[in-house]
Amino acid sequence: MTLEEQVSLLAGVDHWCTTPVPRLNIPSLKVTDGPSGARGVGTLVGSKPTAAFPVGIALGSTWNKALLREIGVHLARETLDKGAAVLLAPTMNLFRSALNGRNFESYSEDPYLTGALGVAYVQGLQSSGVAATVKHFVGNESEFERSTISSDIPERALRELYLRPFEMAVREGGAWAVMTGYNRLNGTYCSQSPRLLGDILRDEWSFSGLVMSDWGGTHSAGASVRAGLDLEMPGPAKARATLLTEALKDEETRKAVRVAAKNVLRLIERTGMLTRPLDVSGEAERATEYPDTRSLIRRAGAEGAVLLKNNAVCGAPLLPLPAGVTVAVIGPNAAVAQVMGGGSSQLNAHRRVSPLEGLRDALGEANVSHAVGTFNNRYLPILQTPIHIEYLGQEGEVLATEIRLGSEVMWGILPAGIAADSFRARLTLTLIVPEEGTYDLSLFSAGLSRLSVQGKEVIDNWTTWQPGETYFGFGSDEIRERVSLDSGTYVVVVDFTPKVHDNGIAAFSAVRIGFQQPSPPTDFEDAVKLAGQADFAVVCVGTNSDWETEGIDRQGLTLPGDQDALVSAVLSANPRTVVLLQTGGPVLMPWLDDAPAVLQGWFPGQEAGHALADVLLGHVDPGGRLPQTFPARLSDDPTHPELPDVQYPGSAGHVEYQEGLYIGYRHIDRHALTPLFPFGHGLSYTTFSLGEVQVTTHEFRLDEALQVTVPVTNTGVRAGQTVIQLYVSSPDSRMARPWKELQAFEKVSLNPGETQDVLLELNFRSFAYFDDIQNVWVADPGEIHLLIGESSADARKLVTIRIMTQI
CATH class of the missing domain: 2.60.120.260 (Galactose-binding domain-like)
Structure with missing residues (x-):
């Protein structure tokens, strides 16, 4: 290739495609947003119809690696239908703050859970020849001034928390592409950081794929190429408009251009586009709706729903709802299907099934009444005209x-x-x-x-x-x-x-x-009255894509408008009320003590209403477990506006991660707080018991693997799911560490009376911390506690082992 041809590969030709080289039959490679579907070339509101999968936090709630792998396979088909071979997903950033407007796109507050699910998603997607693009590398944990702000992260927190999911996606998942964050990391833009892209990603992790910028996130020509950024997006080149001139003058830049061009070509080859190039034009995009994908989205939406509370009413748990009853479906999210968040993950879904539609399909229209009661939209709704x-x-x-x-x-x-x-x-x-x-x-x-x-x-x-x-x-x-x-x-x-x-x-x-039209004052009272006339009420409240969106952070943890007042009024009118929450993260629940049942439904994709009705009616077990701690108050969040601005959201161009290692449940443990609901929490319609835990050795050497076996029995009368979670506690560690850290988990489905041995595997990294003095991973000899249960607050099983050697 000529130098000019090499340089041409290093910036897009337009918004979604790389630059072709017709002389050498090198085609354009088309990419598309992700992560909850494949949108194609259309705008956020004008694309061709496509499948809308549950958002990231809903998938994180499934704790199901096999399901994430299956979703990846289906997303590959959707991506290829849009003429693309690269999906801009998954989002691997952590929930540092409950106020991040883009949390709904990510999986979890925990690096291991995020990484394990991301690995499965990447493997499923790439098994069909579509490249995953793990993003946003790294430290993009809020939307405030995200294009310029410097995320100042201590080295241990960077290594043990924020880099770990990306490392897992690259080293275990084999991701073919990485997208850099808009932000700076400790003063240097991620898109031109030699340490981040060269020393860590390429050298330490042996990454052989392509590194692209986020859209408009390239800030230099030769410097970014030399740092390890292969592709500027979108095109035509802006920051790299002078790259050819620089390369002609500087040998180091020419060498870097050659390496970057090889990385672009390698991705074209890996996706098969050299031998079977796709039609990348928007006109060729297909909008096929597949029945098996629709079924998968419904199943995944139900499996991500988290039953937060299910108290007895008249001697029996309120949920599941019995057959042959009347139900009043109340609230702003009842007849409006909240299937996705806002921003670049938006797409034109094939369908949008609301909770009202789902319950009417299941129970019959005559048995389901409806009233809005109040609004929760941030902006006035658009006209479908x-x-x-x-x-x-x-x-x-x-x-x-x-x-x-x-x-x-x-x-x-x-x-x-x-x-x-x-x-x-x-x-x-x-x-x-x-x-x-x-x-x-x-x-x-x-x-x-x-x-x-x-x-x-x-x-x-x-x-x-x-x-x-x-x-x-x-x-x-x-x-x-x-x-x-x-x-x-x-x-x-x-x-x-x-x-x-x-x-x-x-x-x-x-x-x-x-x-x-403004809501008449009587709407609220009419909705409450209607709720009192039915056998059961389901009050559907939460947020929507106006509030949970890329570009801005959440303003607090309180439900918008007077939804809390509506919930309280409906609970007073009908003691058999289920609160159905649809949000992209935790909210405060001032009515919680009065609510017998609360179901967290998230934004579960296009089949939302059917999936949630399946759970409410007991057709399936609520399979979700919280991937994020729900704090009892905003001040219990490790980063919040009452703290110095420099910690959150940032000040003078910097946001300091002063909390270090202590986010999520790690912060809860450190300060002995009681959360509203703990990380990993979720109820089933059945019950489970854990038997005696077995380990392959109590004297562990770090060049080996440790296997932990936990017998789990369904002790109830219904089939159900639970997640066995293993946390590691290291009391003898030489350096300060969180009290416990999730290091293994498995989801298990059991019939009534069935017992299954759940196998959890640990290795050196399960016990290691990053020594920022020696710049190496270390696991100190000494006592280790393995805490096993069904949430971060449920360590019902304790096994003690001893690390015998240090490596």
């Missing part, structure tokens, strides 16, 4: 037109001849007002916009535009106006033009029009 877009020239002439569905538009591929950074557009939709009354209209945009109704300007977001929290920080905040309208039809027009941002990231253009 056609919107006509005209692209205008300098004199107002129409250059091109298109029609899209829905009152939110994100621009990706524009009509031919329309400049992405300077176009003008006029968007027109017809608003149907069913009855005379007061309504709310809203507008926000990444770009300048203004909205008029029947020719009269209502919202000016053009002359008064200010940056806000929408659209990854490129958009304004929402502007709302209340208008009085008669019944009938109205023409709504929005004028739009891009706003170019000088921040090193490609311009982003989008606009959203919201519309809603």
Whole structure:
């Protein structure tokens, strides 16, 4: 290859594809977002339909490695249907803070659980020839100033917590690609850190795959290539626009370009694209819905649901709901299917089944009543109506037109001849007002916009535009106006033009029009009354993709709006009430003492309503166990706004990981706190007992493997699942360590009366810590406690062994 051809491979040709080299028959390699589906080239709201899988935290709740591997296989098929051979997934960052807006994408607060599930996901995906891209490497644990902030992480915490899942995905999973984080790590951008990409990833872990930047996350030409960043995305090259010139002048840069080009070619070869290149055009993307994938998503959604509480009412546990009863389904998340979070993981799901639909399908429509009671949306909902877009020239002439569905538009591929950074557009939709009354209209945009109704300007977001929290920080905040309208039809027009941002990231253009009639005061009371008239009530509360999204962090742990008041009122009206929570992380529950049953449903993918109904009605056992500690109060979280800003969310361009090793349950143990619900917690519809634990040796030498066998018996009358968790405690360690650390787990499914021996395997790394003085992994000789149970607060079995030698 010529040097020019080599350089061309090191930046994308467009938003999703690498640059082809026609002379040598080297095709474009197409990538697609991940991690909960394969979106294709479309925008976050305008892509072709595709399968929506449970989000990361819901999959983390399954604690099921075999299931994650199976999901990886199905995601590979979805990816290939979109003409892509690389999926930008899985997300391997940890839950350092409960307020991270992107926690829903990741698996867990624990590095071993995250790594083990990530390994399975990677292996399943790559078994079908689709590359996994483990991200965001490393230290992207919040969204605050994520493009520039320096995550200042102590070495032991970096090695033992934040790097470990990536290490497992690379060394055990064999990941073919890694995506660097936007952030800096201890002062240096991850995308150009020689230590991170060279010393650790390449040399220590023997990574032979491709390293790509996050979108717009490349900050230099030759320096980033020399550091070990192979591919700048998206393209065409921006940070690397001068790379060829630099390479012609500098031999070291030329050598680095050659290595990076080989890494790009190796990924094209590994995915089979040299011999069977895919059609990477958006027109060739398929939107096939597969019955076996739909079934898998339903099963996975149910297996990730966590039964937090299930007290007896009239002598029997409230759940599962009995047959032949009437159920009132109440709340803002009842008839609206919350299947995913917001941001780059968004996609156009084949289906969106709500809890109301799922329960009506299972119980019959006549047995299920419904009321909303209150709203929980952060922004006014969009209108599902056609919107006509005209692209205008300098004199107002129409250059091109298109029609899209829905009152939110994100621009990706524009009509031919329309400049992405300077176009003008006029968007027109017809608003149907069913009855005379007061309504709310809203507008926000990444770009300048203004909205008029029947020719009269209502919202000016053009002359008064200010940056806000929408659209990854490129958009304004929402502007709302209340208008009085008669019944009938109205023409709504929005004028739009891009706003170019000088921040090193490609311009982003989008606009959203919201519309809603304010809720009458009687809605709350009517919902409570309806709940009291049914045999059982299911109150569906939580958040949605407005609140849980890439680009901004959560504002607290309280449910939005007056949902807590709705839950309390429904509990007072009907003692047989189940609280169904759908959030991307923990929330406070001031009504918990009064609630007999609480089910955490997360965002479980397109079959949400069916999966949750399966659990509520006892068709399947609730298979989920918490992958994240639910703190009793925000101040019990290891990082929260009451602490110095430099620890969270950050100050003066730095966020200091002052808590070190102590996040999640490690923090709970260190400070002797009582969580709302502990890490690993989850109830079943049956009960289990653990027998006598056996180990292959009580005198362990670190060049061997240790096998731990735990007999588990289903002592109830129903089939069910549990997760056997093994934590290691090292009281004789030379350096300070958390009181216990998860080092092995297995999920087991048992019929009534059945017993199974569960095998847990440990090795040197299960007992080791990172000695940041000697820069080596160490396991000190001495006593080790193996704590075995069904949650981090349940160490019902204790086995003591002794490490005999140090290596």
